[in-house]
Amino acid sequence: MAAVFDLEKCVGCGICAKHCPEDIIVMGEDKKPLMKYPYECWYCGACYIDCPAQAVSLDLPLFMKFVPTPYVCEKPRKIRREY
Numbered sequence: 695m696a697a698v699f700d701l702e703k704c705v706g707c708g709i710c711a712k713h714c715p716e717d718i719i720v721m722g723e724d725k726k727p728l729m730k731y732p733y734e735c736w737y738c739g740a741c742y743i744d745c746p747a748q749a750v751s752l753d754l755p756l757f758m759k760f761v762p763t764p765y766v767c768e769k770p771r772k773i774r775r776e777y
């Protein structure tokens with residue numbers, strides 16, 4: 695499923711939809727994000743890293759759970775600033 699949205703935390707800013715390089719996130723009429731094409735996600739992490747409300751988590755495929763990435767580190771926002 696790739697990106698999973700916590701709609702309780704989501705503030706409806708739309709940043710995840712704007713920053714997704716695959717344009718697979720759309721904003722619904724309720725101003726909440728939806729995965730329009732979930733199987734086209736390539737786990738870049740942009741939606742996860744850029745969400746100001748920390749409302750996005752990534753449901754990584756099994757093989758990615760064993761590879762060190764910013765998504766599974768404890769402080770992804772600090773890591774992003776170092777790039």
Ligand code: SF4
Binds near residue numbers: 706744746749
């Ligand atoms: S970036 Fe975060 S807060 Fe903004 S719409 Fe997406 S999930 Fe909601």
Ligand code: SF4
Binds near residue numbers: 736
């Ligand atoms: S991980 Fe990347 S490709 Fe997948 S939904 Fe988020 S921004 Fe789009």
